[in-house]
Amino acid sequence: xxxxxxxxxxxxxxxxxxxxxxxxxxxxxxxxxxxxxxxxxxxxxxxxxxxxxxxxxxxxxxxxxxxxxxxxxxxxxxxx
Amino acid sequence: xxxxxxxxxxxxxxxxxxxxxxxxxxxxxxxxxxxxxxxxxxxxxxxxxxxxxxxxxxxxxxxxxxxxxxxxxxxxxxxxxxxxxxxxxxxxxxxxxxxxxxxxxxxxxxxxxxxxxxxxxxxxxxxxxxxxxxxxxxxxxxxxxxxxxxxxxxxxxxxxxxxxxxxxxxxxxxxxxxxxxxxxxxxxxxxxxxxxxxxxxxxxxxxxxxxxxxxxxxxxxxxxxxxxxxxxxxxxxxxxxxxxxxxxxxxxxxxxxxxxxxxxxxxxxxxxxxxxxxxxxxxxxxxxxxxxxxxxxxxxxxxxxxxxxxxxxxxxxxxxxxxxxxxxxxxxxxxxxxxxxxxxxxxxxxxxxxxxxxxxxxxxxxxxxxxxxxxxxxx
Numbered sequence: 016x017x018x019x020x021x022x023x024x025x026x027x028x029x030x031x032x033x034x035x036x037x038x039x040x041x042x043x044x045x046x047x048x049x050x051x052x053x054x055x056x057x058x059x060x061x062x063x064x065x066x067x068x069x070x071x072x073x074x075x076x077x078x079x080x081x082x083x084x085x086x087x088x089x090x091x092x093x094x095x
Numbered sequence: 096x097x098x099x100x101x102x103x104x105x106x107x108x109x110x111x112x113x114x115x116x117x118x119x120x121x122x123x124x125x126x127x128x129x130x131x132x133x134x135x136x137x138x139x140x141x142x143x144x145x146x147x148x149x150x151x152x153x154x155x156x157x158x159x160x161x162x163x164x165x166x167x168x169x170x171x172x173x174x175x176x177x178x179x180x181x182x183x184x185x186x187x188x189x190x191x192x193x194x195x196x197x198x199x200x201x202x203x204x205x206x207x208x209x210x211x212x213x214x215x216x217x218x219x220x221x222x223x224x225x226x227x228x229x230x231x232x233x234x235x236x237x238x239x240x241x242x243x244x245x246x247x248x249x250x251x252x253x254x255x256x257x258x259x260x261x262x263x264x265x266x267x268x269x270x271x272x273x274x275x276x277x278x279x280x281x282x283x284x285x286x287x288x289x290x291x292x293x294x295x296x297x298x299x300x301x302x303x304x305x306x307x308x309x310x311x312x313x314x315x316x317x318x319x320x321x322x323x324x325x326x327x328x329x330x331x332x333x334x335x336x337x338x339x340x341x342x343x344x345x346x347x348x349x350x351x352x353x354x355x356x357x358x359x360x361x362x363x364x365x366x367x368x369x370x371x372x373x374x375x376x377x378x379x380x381x382x383x384x385x386x387x388x389x390x391x392x393x394x395x396x397x398x399x400x401x402x403x404x405x406x407x408x409x410x411x412x413x414x415x416x417x418x419x420x421x422x423x424x425x426x427x428x429x430x431x432x433x434x435x436x437x438x439x440x441x442x443x444x445x446x447x448x449x450x451x452x453x454x455x456x457x458x459x460x461x462x463x464x465x466x467x468x469x470x471x472x473x474x
Binding site: 042043044045046048050051053054056057058059061064065066067070071074075077078079080081082083084085 | 225226270272
């Protein structure tokens with residue numbers, strides 16, 4: 016079952032990526048720059064305090080067996 | 096031996112705030128941290144300085160110290176209380192070109208019985224009218240594990256971290272992110288001081304100890320999703336979920352919900368976090384005999400457990416960027432205080448400190464307070 020899923024993922028994932036990228040030119044931003052004032056508010060920052068976030072991640076990684084995948088990803092609000 | 100966990104956290108700090116089409120703000124953070132719980136007290140400073148040079152380069156440096164005083168359950172069971180200090184330096188650079196940001200970061204960590212070096216790279220690209228940011232990252236870690244009681248003991252540990260992050264604006268009130276991270280490690284993964292226990296009828300308590308022995312490879316995968324929503328009034332709510340799995344059979348689910356509420360010059364944050372995990376396949380609270388299995392460990396962090404964290408944070412902006420008042424080149428400044436109350440229930444880790452005979456020891460439970468106070472200056 017897992018093998019079939021893996022094969023399907025290997026075929027479908029590149030198709031999805033190619034399909035997505037080939038459509039890049041045609042995608043209109045559905046949230047216009049002038050509609051991003053709320054997203055630009057500091058309270059919407061996914062990682063407003065990187066030193067504090069890194070520290071508390073360190074605490075959780077030291078106290079639990081899991082690691083990674085938590086916290087902020089790259090990316091902003093596109094407000095620049 | 097606090098060590099390698101910080102590498103991944105440092106990796107997050109290096110790239111966590113990366114924005115593709117714009118360089119991060121110039122800022123300086125001076126933080127004091129204190130962890131107090133389970134007989135362990137760790138405190139120290141962390142200082143971060145970030146500064147742009149020209150329009151396309153930003154440099155960042157961080158200095159971090161852990162001063163440890165430990166009489167933890169592991170230590171009082173099989174060793175003696177100790178104190179130690181750990182220092183970490185990192186230096187990074189971000190280069191912006193069009194909608195692409197390329198970053199490089201170098202981190203060095205030093206302890207009396209551990210040295211770590213990590214080099215990391217990332218590329219972020221804004222797409223679709225800046226609604227989407229894709230980040231690819233890679234880090235290579237090269238560590239050396241030693242023993243404080245044996246100068247001849249020295250074992251290498253290599254680590255690679257692969258990350259893919261996607262941040263997506265979904266509506267004018269909702270931003271989301273997806274993170275996938277794979278960590279592969281090869282080398283000396285167990286703690287050179289920790290022991291496992293096994294049945295021993297000849298012992299007064301019914302058990303004895305022997306050194307733990309871990310596999311020398313570990314690969315983990317984590318997938319995390321976050322959503323932050325701007326409420327109809329000026330406040331935000333965030334939900335987060337992370338699924339974790341690794342080749343040691345640890346499987347974890349982590350979920351949290353946060354509420355962020357600004358009021359005048361203050362911003363208040365409350366957060367509830369829940370984590371639940373299974374234990375590693377070679378973990379036992381007590382083994383049936385000496386050298387009962389090929390690999391054996393009794394690290395409570397690799398045992399089945401459930402943890403709960405409640406966070407309260409308040410930030411006060413004492414210098415606003417409103418053009419009326421500045422402190423020389425500093426445009427904005429704030430002070431933040433936060434308290435995380437962490438509670439961990441271990442489902443298969445006995446508290447041996449009570450000295451009960453085998454079979455009648457209670458399960459261990461940990462409560463810890465994590466305090467942070469930091470000043471942030473923006474310029």
